[in-house]
Amino acid sequence: MSISRSKLAAGLGVAGLMTAVFGTVLVFVVPLIVDQQIVKNVQINPHSGMPYTMWKDVPVPFFMSVYFFEVLNSNEILQGEKPVVRQRGPYVYREFRQKDNITFHDNNTVSYREYRQYHFFRNMSIGDETDIVVIPNMLVLGAAVMMEDLPYAMKLVLSAAFKTFNEKPFLRRSVGELMWGYEDPLVDFLNNFFPGMIPFKGKFGLFADFNNSNTGLFTVHTGVDNIRKVHMVDSWNGLKKVNYWNSEQCNKINGTAGQMWPPFMTPETTLPFYSPDACRSMELVYERSGEMLGIPTYHFVAPKTMFANGSVYPPNEGFCPCRESGIQNVSSCRFNSPVFISHPHFYNADPVLLQTVDGLHPNEEEHGLFIDIHPKTGIPMNCSIRLQLSLYIKQVSGISETGRISPVVMPMIWFAESGYIDGPILDTFYNNLVLLPSVLDYMQYVFIALGGLMLVAAVFLGICNKSSMNNESHVQYPCHCATCTPFI
Structure with missing residues (x-):
């Protein structure tokens, strides 16, 4: 009996030790395996199968929601009164993106053009x-x-042209015409007599050059040699920097193309990206941790300094000439047209701007820019990039169409480009990058606990076995030799 207990204790001890060691090894090995899988799946590699296909043809639904600031008192504005506007919309468009002209280079970079198409979604508008x-x-x-x-x-000639073509200071057009363009003979006139003044021919529209267009030739790092550089822009249209602005820092092309970022983020990580539409690089900062449908996320937002002027935030001096803080003059990359970009409704801007236009109601929930990103992979789970376009208007002597307009930065339109992971893609993402690592994580502690229990059981059996043997050695047995006193 004691021999079997001894063997059982020894067997449990060996099994427990091996199980605990295996669990301890998993503590160090599982994170390495998970990280290797992440690296494999976020590299831009044409032989990686589904990850490459998802990078090439983004399957995530993207939408562009457009809001117009309708002018309610155009006649009074011409008399110098404060503008009154009313927000109209959203007018929602499904945005389809596809990368084309993909070329891999020997220095572990890849070039491509990403084309965009927009289709109106009436049921969401x-x-x-x-x-x-x-x-x-x-x-x-x-x-x-x-x-x-x-x-x-x-200026008199220009004013006469406006009258000839019956051009008014305020347009009354359909949303479709304002978005995608309408025939205007004034465009041909300006191209003929003021060449280079406007960047287009034929139809004029706020987004006329967006549909069926691309965002330029991006060359980004594949991450094959250094995963910390994956998706980071090496050049745009062959340029390492632009020449729109007045400082080296402001002209730099930093970050990614704005769709994915390198993996293994921490709260100290920032999200830099280059936006061809804004003609500049921008950077988001970590605000808080959270989760989306069980997937851990980091919530990144625009810092208050993103569109601050040079007097409030000196590094932005290169984007000047500046006006009030919170709006950025983009005339240098928009053929000198007096256009400004900002957060919608002048959110995070100088309050003075809100005093010059009635009908604006900024708030963070509706007008803040954010990206919720899975920190382990650098893949956005939910995002909304919100920007406003405004036009600086004023009375100009010699051009009677400007009346007595008081100088004002006039909001015209704001839009939000948003997207989120959903459906089968979300399920695959959750299973491979959240559920499976969690199961492996739990397994390592299960093995350690099981091994510990087996070791405790082995020690207990060993103690019991030793106690039993000691008790047996003190038992008095009867004598059977001739000299012993017989039992009565």
């Missing part, structure tokens, strides 16, 4: 593309500011 909206006429009020310093005679 408040209104239709046939809705009529009144907004400032950029071809009149924008051109007037651009021509302000020209000889008086030239």
Whole structure:
């Protein structure tokens, strides 16, 4: 009996020790295995199967929601009164993205052009593309500011042209026309007599050059040699920096193309990206941790300094000439047109801007820019990039169409590009990168606990066996030899 207990104790001890050692090894090995799988799946590798296909043809649904600031008192504005606007929308468009002209290079970079297509989604919109909206006429009020310093005679010619083509200072057009363009003979006139003044020919529209277009030639790192550089931009249209701005720092092309970032993030990580539409690099900062449908996320937002002017945030001095803080002059990359970008409703901007226009109501929930990202992979789970376009308008002598307009940065439109992972893609993501690592994580502690219990059981059996043997050695047995006193 004691021999079997001894063997059982020894067997349990050996098994327990091996199980505990295996669990301890898993503590160190599982994170390495998970990290290797992440590296394998986030590299841009044409032989990686589904990860490459998802990078090439982004399967995540993207939407562009557009809001117009309809002018309610155009006649009064021409008399110098404060503008009053009303937000119209959203008018929602499904955005399809596809990378083309993909070329891999020997230095572990890849070049591509990403094409965009937009399709109107009526069931997600408040209104239709046939809705009529009144907004400032950029071809009149924008051109007037651009021509302000020209000889008086030239401005008279421009004003006469406006009258000839029946151009008014405020447009009354359908949403579809304002978005994707409408025929305007003034465009041909300006191209003929003021070449280079406007960047397009034919139709004029706020997003006329967006549909069926690409964002330029991006060359990004594949991450094959260094996963910390994956998706980071090496060059854009062959450039390492742009020349729109007045400082080296502001002209730098930093970060990614804005869709994915390198993995293994910490709260100290930032999200830099280059936006061709904004003509500059921008950077988001960590705000808090959270989760989306069970997947851990980091919530990144725009810092208050993103569109601050040079006096509030000196590094932004290179983006000047500046006006109030919170709006950025992009005329240098928009053919000198007096256009400004900002957060919608002048959120995070100088309160003075809100005093010059009635009808604006900024708040973080509706107008803040954010990205929720899975920190282990650098893949966004939910995002909304929100920007506003405004036009600087004023009275310009010699151009009667400007009336007595008081100088004002006039909001025209704001839009939000948003996307989120959902459906089968979310399930695959959760199973491979959240559930499986969690199971492996639990298994290592199960093995350690099981091994510990087996070792305890082995020790207990050993103690019992030793106690039993000691008790047996003290038992008095009867004598059977001739000299012993017989039992009675």
